[in-house]
Amino acid sequence: MSNPASPESANLPARFSHARHVQAKAVMEDYVEMISDLLAEMGEARIADIAQRMGVTHPTATKAVARLKTAGLAVSRPYRGVFLTEEGAALAEKVRARHRTLVDLLIAVGVPAEVAELDAEGMEHHVSDAALAAFRTYLAK
Amino acid sequence: MSNPASPESANLPARFSHARHVQAKAVMEDYVEMISDLLAEMGEARIADIAQRMGVTHPTATKAVARLKTAGLAVSRPYRGVFLTEEGAALAEKVRARHRTLVDLLIAVGVPAEVAELDAEGMEHHVSDAALAAFRTYLAK
């Protein structure tokens, strides 16, 4: 039994640890979604376009893609465009849907659209499936 | 004029850049709030307690405090407890209030309390003043 007498500080370490774990995946999620967007728009995701849209230099994008490949989310041949694995594509879709739902929720509670987009970019990675479900239920009303 | 014909991808770099900038401050905010909590509870913030509550090893806490000192948020003498500067204390208060408001909002839209606490830990750093104001207005209804 979790002791209710112990202050709520007891599970704080776990909360912070969880937040760190989620955050570690955040950048990867952003790159995957961006690659997915570029594939849909232009049929190809080039390093230069990824870098430009992420607001990052080319070498940074190259390194990020290398990490994606190591993680099994993307594939590419040298000097060629980047593509997503099935797993990468699935992640992109999940991330995209979560982003939209969060923005919709923020707007629904009165946050200006511009602000909602800006804040959602960082918040979205920490929205759990349980929270997402609650958001959808709320928005359905 | 910002071209409305250009797709919304135009300001994406700025959005990501903003999210990265916010994220860079996140860990610091967490440590400052924790130190503030410890000062309130025990009159002193010791490295061992900071580390324990953050779910981190002692040396990691020491290094974090060093960064806080460099940033002008904390002060400490070697082998002694850590204290906050006025700026650090003000930041702690702001962070604490923002956290509470976010948790309240999540609960208000139907997120279970446990989940709200967990998700808020990571989301909170990205909640802008504008969004916070909207949250308060919503909760006041």
Add this chain to the structure above:
DNA sequence: TGCAAAATTTAGCCGCGGCTATATTGTCTG
């Protein structure tokens, strides 16, 4: 077709924020 320009990669730097292992300092007790 061959060369110049553009795109990509590689190399190497930085600070952050984790870690383990070790050294140092403070404290408490026998």
Add this chain to the structure above:
DNA sequence: CAGACAATATAGCCGCGGCTAAATTTTGCA
């Protein structure tokens, strides 16, 4: 009051995710 133990600090490692500068490959055009 001395020595053991607890707390803190230091050293050094790692991967991430930025960067600049330089090498390499691809591409497009004269």
